[in-house]
Amino acid sequence: MSYTVEQRGAPNSLDYRLFFKNAEGKYISPFHDIPMYADESQNIFHMVVEVPRWTNAKMEIATKDLLNPIKQDVKKGKLRFVANVFPHKGYIWNYGAIPQTWEDPGHKDGDTGCCGDNDPIDVCEIGSKVCSRGEVIKVKVLGILAMIDEGETDWKVIAINVEDPEANNLNNISDVQRLKPGYLEATVEWFRRYKVPDGKPENKFAFNDEFKDKDFALEVIKSTHNFWKNLISQKTNAGGLSCKNTCISTSDSPCCCTQDEAKATVEACPCGEEECVPPTDTWFFCGRK
Numbered sequence: 204m205s206y207t208v209e210q211r212g213a214p215n216s217l218d219y220r221l222f223f224k225n226a227e228g229k230y231i232s233p234f235h236d237i238p239m240y241a242d243e244s245q246n247i248f249h250m251v252v253e254v255p256r257w258t259n260a261k262m263e264i265a266t267k268d269l270l271n272p273i274k275q276d277v278k279k280g281k282l283r284f285v286a287n288v289f290p291h292k293g294y295i296w297n298y299g300a301i302p303q304t305w306e307d308p309g310h311k312d313g314d315t316g317c318c319g320d321n322d323p324i325d326v327c328e329i330g331s332k333v334c335s336r337g338e339v340i341k342v343k344v345l346g347i348l349a350m351i352d353e354g355e356t357d358w359k360v361i362a363i364n365v366e367d368p369e370a371n372n373l374n375n376i377s378d379v380q381r382l383k384p385g386y387l388e389a390t391v392e393w394f395r396r397y398k399v400p401d402g403k404p405e406n407k408f409a410f411n412d413e414f415k416d417k418d419f420a421l422e423v424i425k426s427t428h429n430f431w432k433n434l435i436s437q438k439t440n441a442g443g444l445s446c447k448n449t450c451i452s453t454s455d456s457p458c459c460c461t462q463d464e465a466k467a468t469v470e471a472c473p474c475g476e477e478e479c480v481p482p483t484d485t486w487f488f489c490g491r492k
Contacts, residue, residue: 206237208337211272211472215260215282215480220472221273221337225450230465233339234264234271234323235435235448239303239428241341246421247365250326250342252334254298259284260480262336264300266322267443269460269468273337282478286400287486291393296327297334301360304427305434308442312356315409320355321442324427327359329379329386330367341365346376347420349409350394358423359394361387361414375417387414400487 205226212218223233231237233251241247253262253273261276261283268274276283285293306319328334328342342362350357363373372382379387391412395405415423433439435446435458447460454461460468 204238206231206233206339208273209469211469212474213477215275215478216476217275217277217280217282217478218473219275220265220268222270222469222472223272223337229449229462230270230469231450232271232445232448232460233273233302234266235303235446236450237302237339239301239424239431241365247341247343248301248362248424250299250328250340250362251302252297252299252328252336252338252340254294255336256295256297256333257293259287259293261285264323267445269445269447270449270465271445272472284480285397287484288393288396288400289486289488291389295389295393296329297332297340297364299326299328300324301326301424301427303431304424305431306356306358306427307430307434307439308355309439310430315349315351315356317351317354317356319427319430320352320357321444322357323431324424325357325359326362327390328362328364329373329383330364330369332364332367334364343370343373344417344420344424345373345379346414346416347423348390348394348414351407351409353403356409358427359390360420360424361390376414377416396489399489 207224209222211220223231225231237249241249262273263276264271265274300323304324308318308321311318343365344362346361348359350359363370446458449460449465452458
């Protein structure tokens, strides 16, 4: 299955949205309508790329918006950009999410002691290609990091694009440590400090800042898929999340979004004026605590 994106609004504006279509040209939700598995027998997953490597704009699947387009996060009315915390320029991996997963804010994780962050599970793709925003790629899971972000469990899956030249050599988190020395340590430090320039405290991690292996990661992903199933079947309170979808719910379900409704949603998205982007060549230096 192939997917395309349709841009609405101007880049770097509050109105910017990236909507998704499937191979049939049907509008879909990247949160709900793209299958979690690309190949279940081989544990190959789909990943929706929200942020290409080396970029700074904090883009994310809009879980509360109809059709869940990608948009830029906003704080106090202004677009959010992550700072360059020396020696890292923007995001140091292709960053995104696995569809049909959800970290349930009502479930306290037995390992971290914290509830989920109310988002699809995050992925750091460590291959050599710089992906495009909205690209849907197939990834092999290698391990996982348990970040605690402001008291919430925020899992970070480490994965690699199956089409990457090194994919065959990377099969578990130990292979990353061996073949890409320093990358995992840099990942921990990136997540630890990326909010510090905004005046936030450093993030914490479970398991003494250590990554868990592939098998552990697969179990976490499967559990978040089950949480998503409960969400989409209305067994769990959705809160403010939009569970509308065009592919998986039956026509008599309140979660079903018709193509007419989907098209109207896209067409109603205005073409805003492009905003000035803050300079991304500024560097922040954070000392160790």
